[in-house]
Each structure stands twice: as C-alpha cells, then as structure tokens.
Amino acid sequence: MGWRLPLRSLWRNRRRTILSLLVIALGTAVSAFVFGFLENSRLQIQQSTVQEYGNLQIASPELWNSKTDGYGYLIAPAAAAQVGGLLAQEPGFRGSTSQLQFPGLLGTGRDTQVIRALGIEPGNPVLDFADHVVAGRGLAPTDTAAVFVGRTLADKLSLSVGSIVMATLTTVHGAYNASPFTVVGIYKYTNAQFEEQVVFIPLAFAQRLLDTDGVDRIVVSLDQIAETSTVAVHLTTGLAASGIALAPRTWDDLSPFYRQLASYFNALFAFLSFAISILVFFIILEVQTLAFLERTREVGTIRALGTTQREVFVLFFAESAWLAALGSASGVAVGALLIAAFNAAKIQWLPPGTIDYFTLGAKIEVGTVLVPFAISFVATLLSALYPAAQASRLRVVDALRVE
Amino acid sequence: MGSDSRFCHVRGRPFLEARDVTKTYQVGAETVYALRDVQFAALQGDFVVINGPSGSGKTTFLNLMSVIDRPTSGDVFIEGQSTSAKSEGQLALLRKTKIGLVFQSFNLIPVLSAAENVEYPLLLQKRPPAERRTRVAAMLSEVGLDALARRRPNELSGGQRQRVAIARALITGPMIVLADEPTANLDSKTGEAVMDLMRRLNEEHCVTFIVVTHDPAVSRYAQRRVRIHDGQLIEEDVGGLASPAS
Ligand SMILES: Nc1ncnc2c1ncn2[C@@H]1O[C@H](COP(=O)(O)OP(=O)(O)O)[C@@H](O)[C@H]1O
Ligand SMILES: [Mg+2]
Numbered sequence: 001m002g003w004r005l006p007l008r009s010l011w012r013n014r015r016r017t018i019l020s021l022l023v024i025a026l027g028t029a030v031s032a033f034v035f036g037f038l039e040n041s042r043l044q045i046q047q048s049t050v051q052e053y054g055n056l057q058i059a060s061p062e063l064w065n066s067k068t069d070g071y072g073y074l075i076a077p078a079a080a081a082q083v084g085g086l087l088a089q090e091p092g093f094r095g096s097t098s099q100l101q102f103p104g105l106l107g108t109g110r111d112t113q114v115i116r117a118l119g120i121e122p123g124n125p126v127l128d129f130a131d132h133v134v135a136g137r138g139l140a141p142t143d144t145a146a147v148f149v150g151r152t153l154a155d156k157l158s159l160s161v162g163s164i165v166m167a168t169l170t171t172v173h174g175a176y177n178a179s180p181f182t183v184v185g186i187y188k189y190t191n192a193q194f195e196e197q198v199v200f201i202p203l204a205f206a207q208r209l210l211d212t213d214g215v216d217r218i219v220v221s222l223d224q225i226a227e228t229s230t231v232a233v234h235l236t237t238g239l240a241a242s243g244i245a246l247a248p249r250t251w252d253d254l255s256p257f258y259r260q261l262a263s264y265f266n267a268l269f270a271f272l273s274f275a276i277s278i279l280v281f282f283i284i285l286e287v288q289t290l291a292f293l294e295r296t297r298e299v300g301t302i303r304a305l306g307t308t309q310r311e312v313f314v315l316f317f318a319e320s321a322w323l324a325a326l327g328s329a330s331g332v333a334v335g336a337l338l339i340a341a342f343n344a345a346k347i348q349w350l351p352p353g354t355i356d357y358f359t360l361g362a363k364i365e366v367g368t369v370l371v372p373f374a375i376s377f378v379a380t381l382l383s384a385l386y387p388a389a390q391a392s393r394l395r396v397v398d399a400l401r402v403e
Numbered sequence: 404m405g406s407d408s409r410f411c412h413v414r415g416r417p418f419l420e421a422r423d424v425t426k427t428y429q430v431g432a433e434t435v436y437a438l439r440d441v442q443f444a445a446l447q448g449d450f451v452v453i454n455g456p457s458g459s460g461k462t463t464f465l466n467l468m469s470v471i472d473r474p475t476s477g478d479v480f481i482e483g484q485s486t487s488a489k490s491e492g493q494l495a496l497l498r499k500t501k502i503g504l505v506f507q508s509f510n511l512i513p514v515l516s517a518a519e520n521v522e523y524p525l526l527l528q529k530r531p532p533a534e535r536r537t538r539v540a541a542m543l544s545e546v547g548l549d550a551l552a553r554r555r556p557n558e559l560s561g562g563q564r565q566r567v568a569i570a571r572a573l574i575t576g577p578m579i580v581l582a583d584e585p586t587a588n589l590d591s592k593t594g595e596a597v598m599d600l601m602r603r604l605n606e607e608h609c610v611t612f613i614v615v616t617h618d619p620a621v622s623r624y625a626q627r628r629v630r631i632h633d634g635q636l637i638e639e640d641v642g643g644l645a646s647p648a649s
Contacts, residue, residue, distance in 0.1 A: 004515075004519070005512070005514065005515070008514035008515065009514050011514070012513065012514045297510065298510075298512060298513070300510075301506070301510040301512070302512070302523070303471070303495070304469065304471050304498065304504050305498065305499065305504065305523065305524055305527065305571075306495050306496065306497075306498040306499025306500070306524065306527050307495070307499075307527060308491075308492055308495045309491065311527075396471040396472070397466050397471055397472045400466075400471070400506070400510075401462075
C-alpha cells in the first residue's frame, strides 16, 4: 500500500484535496507572515533599545532601586577604574562609556523647560548620539559649555544652532548653580518625550557643574546582543568578588517598554496561532470525516480482504499526513512570497508616540516559518486522528452493506 | 495446472465447516433469525451453489463463513480449527491467507488499476515486488485481462470488473473462494462467462467455490446444490458429479 493508495485517494478527490490544501496553506501563510512581521518589529525595537541603553549598564543598586537621596549613588573614579578592569576581561566586550545624569531647568529669555541633562563622553562610540544629528553637530571632545538638544525641545524654546541657553541645577552638595550653554547641535530621536527632555552635555563639564568627580553609570557595549545575560552574570560575580557595591542591568531590564512589547507580541502570536490551528483543525476534521464516510464500503472491502484495523488507520492517517505536509509546505512558500511582496512595497508607518516614519517589514527565516509550519502540520494531523480511528473501527459487515 | 481436475474432486477432510450456526439480529424489540442451526461443510474442490430468495440469509451465511462476522451461537471451523475464540487480528490473517472473496458489486478499489487491485492482497502479505509482478501478470492472463491491466475500474465493463475481482480473490492461492451473487449486476451472457470462468478456475486450481445467488440459472454450474430458505440450508441432490454445462 505504502504511499500509493493515500496519494491516489487524494488525487481522486482533487477538488476537496485542493480545498483542504488551501485552508492549511492559508493558515500557515498568515501565521508565517504575522510571525515574520512581529519578529522583524521586535528585532528593530531590540536594536534601537540596545542603541539607547547599551547592552548593559553598571550602577549602584541605590540608583537601580530609585532610593536616591542626594547623590550617594555616584561611582568614584577608583571604582570606575576597577569596573574597567573587569570589563576588559570579557571576551565579547566592545567598549564602555560613563554618564552622569541630573535634572535641571533650561531657559531662554522667554521660556524655561524642565530637562534631564545627560553628561556623556563626546567622541565615545558606545553612546554619544552624534549620529542622530539633524542640525549643527554632536558634542566634540574639546567642547565645554556646549549642549546638544532634541528637535522637540528646540521647537518649544525656538532654539537653533548657536543659541545661548541658561541651565540651572543643584550641585551634589545641595547648592544652586547655573551656567550658560551654547547649542552646538540638534538631534532627532524616535521618541518625542525623549527629544523634549534629554539634553547632552560633555561629561567633564557636567562633573564640574555638579562639583563631583563621580559618574552615575557605566554603559557597556558588547559585540552580540545574545551575549548580554552571560556577561551580566560574570559581572555580578566579578563585582561582588572585588567588593564593589555596583550591579549590572541588562538592556531589556532597563527598558520596560521592550519587555512589554515582546510579551505582547508573544501573546498576539500565540492567540493567532491558536485561532488558526483551531480553524484548520475543525475544517480538516469536517472534510476528512466526510471523505472517509464516502469510502465506507472501500474500508469494508479492504478489511474483508484481510487488512487489519491498524493498517486501515495508518492508510487513512497517511492521507492526512500528506495533506498536512503538502499544505504546510506550500503555506510556507505562500508566506515567503507574501513577505517578499510586503517588504518590496516598503510601506511607511508612524508608530504612536514617535515622530518619524519607519518602513514596515517582515522577516523570513527558518525560525519564523518553522513554528507556523509545525502548528498547521500538527493541527492537521490531530484532526485526522478521529476520522481515521472511526474508519478503522467500522464493523466490516455493516461497511460492506453500505451502497 | 489444467489437467489434474480429477484430483480436485477427491473428497478430503472439510476445511470450512459450520456447526450449529445461528445468527440473529435485534430489530427493535424483535429478534430476527437470519440463520438457524446451520450445518455445513465444504470439501476440497467443491463447487457449491447456494440458492435462495432475497432476504433468505445468503449474505449473512457468507459473512460468517468468511469470518468477517461472528455467529450468535455455534462455531465456524477453518481447517478443523474453531474460530470463535480468535482475535480480530487472527481472523484478518485467515481472510488474508486462506479465503478469497467476490462481491455482487465487484468492490474494486477505484483509485487502483486492474493490476494493482489484483496485487493488493499480495501487498497485504508483504510479498516482494518481483514476485508480485509475475503473479499478477499470470493471474490477469488467466482471467483474460492482460491487455487491460492498467485500466482503472471505471474504465472497465461490469464483466471485466468481476474478472478483476475474481483474479484478486485467487491471487493469494486461497483454499476457498466465497462469492456473493457475483452475476447479479451483470447481464445474463456476461454472467454466464463469469460463471464459466469460476468453474474453470475451480477445476484448474483445486479451489473450493461457494457461490450464493438468487438466480436459479446459476444453479446449473453447481457440482453441489444447496437451497437456503428462512435461514436454513437444505442440501439438494444433483445426482453425483455434475458437469459445468447443462
Ligand atoms: N444488520 C442487520 N440488522 C438487522 N437485520 C438484518 C441485518 N442484516 C441482515 N438482516 C436481516 O437478515 C435476513 C437475511 O439477510 P441477508 O443475509 O442479507 O439475506 P440475503 O443476502 O439472502 O438477501 C434479512 O431478513 C435481513 O433483513
Ligand atoms: Mg445478500
């Protein structure tokens, strides 16, 4: 019997077979498309999150737990140097940079805005935001009282390159301090709130204003995103062993948005997969039940000739297995075409809360098609169990009397 | 094969036997007796024609003899062995190896060609491909269908289909072939040809045939004639060894 009978039976009922294949393939294709789209979006967001936060950041637990009372969490130069030593031992280590953040007011003659000043190391490739520039330039290592502001803030305060602004802040010792700054450049960012609140100034100048030689965090860049958690574990033990009261936080811990989004995507895909597999399951169940019912006398005949119940089950199950394999495989092919067309269309989309359009895309790779393939395949196989079992359990004499 | 027909009429021990076989069906509250205390034994080389009107229990009898159904009481013996305690799997094995079946509506597998239909029982027996090919070719030529081997059932006439079915019944070399109204769906001329063929194969292969029919014309092929009436078998005298032709 082997493959001959199941395939011939499928071929004999071409219309029904094609209908079944369409259902399975469509389910697989939609699932592969959605999965590819979500995966592509997730990776884009992952990449921009890592760009914004680095792979991980090292800071005092006090800062991480927001139990900040003053500036007790600052990292002294000696500790920073020790961290540098630990980092240098990590195989995937690419670079690090120090930051010092503080709140303040930024004002022109007319307006004042609450801002978060971010002291960064100009020219440090780990995170200097210079590639986000839309006017002027990013911060340079020789800059002192220079500020690099966001597009939204620049609009609000009517700033342009060369404008002078006044920053007001509190030093680490609680004293008021103020300094004029020259706007050297304007940056854009995907997040409007970030553009409005965060301004960049040179780290050394920030330390001078706050009257400290400390930094609040060390941002670490690694070669691979996948290495992040391993390095974080190494660092935790390394820091503890060296008696440094600092702790690493990974990019996905730092960005609750990414975590939420990723779990939302997972839930969305799980729901969709479930709905599709239920649909495929019941449609194929219905179709195969009908198809097998029509062949009751054929079952009676082959049983009378000595085919065992098990052999009948295998015969009918094999039919559905072919359907499952052919349907799911063509579904992957259709999904791939769909994704190729979608990517070629380069559809622009403005995500809520952002100010720049970005191009929609979907990913197609083994990982994104394997799951949809497996889901349709298994749903079809499961739907075949009952009709095949029914066919194998027919009473031979009754089956033979069916006209 | 052809010339040892004398051997086929030698009466050996019965290898298909019904003892006190009763079959009842429950129809609502009523118990219908399809067969009542039937005694029957088929001997090697027998060509038995069981004649009876519609509803007299012919199909029920054949189903029990071909062990696709079990009697309500009594027992069916194959080669002297009781079948009442056998499992479904063991009965399937008996059908696969010892019994050939021919049906009123041919019951060929529509998606398989004539040759593949004949090959099917050999596939069940997991015979090697080369053996299957030679045996199928020989069998098809014996029933005169060599030229139509690749045709599907729906491309064959009724008579041709029944020949395919007979070839399928004989391909495994069974001891006995049970045929349920094999000519009922054929015109009388084709029916005669099919009966001639079965009679010939009976003699050439020493295979026992039991043919049930409601067509009295078929009875003339009988070497042993049995009437079935109200679920009871009545042996009729045909006066010794009848010849196939009247
Ligand atoms: N599954 C069944 N349920 C109830 N009655 C049945 C069943 N099968 C057969 N019968 C009855 O048994 C009797 C014999 O039937 P059957 O063996 O088919 O006769 P035949 O083949 O001679 O026409 C009939 O009265 C028929 O109605
Ligand atoms: Mg009948």
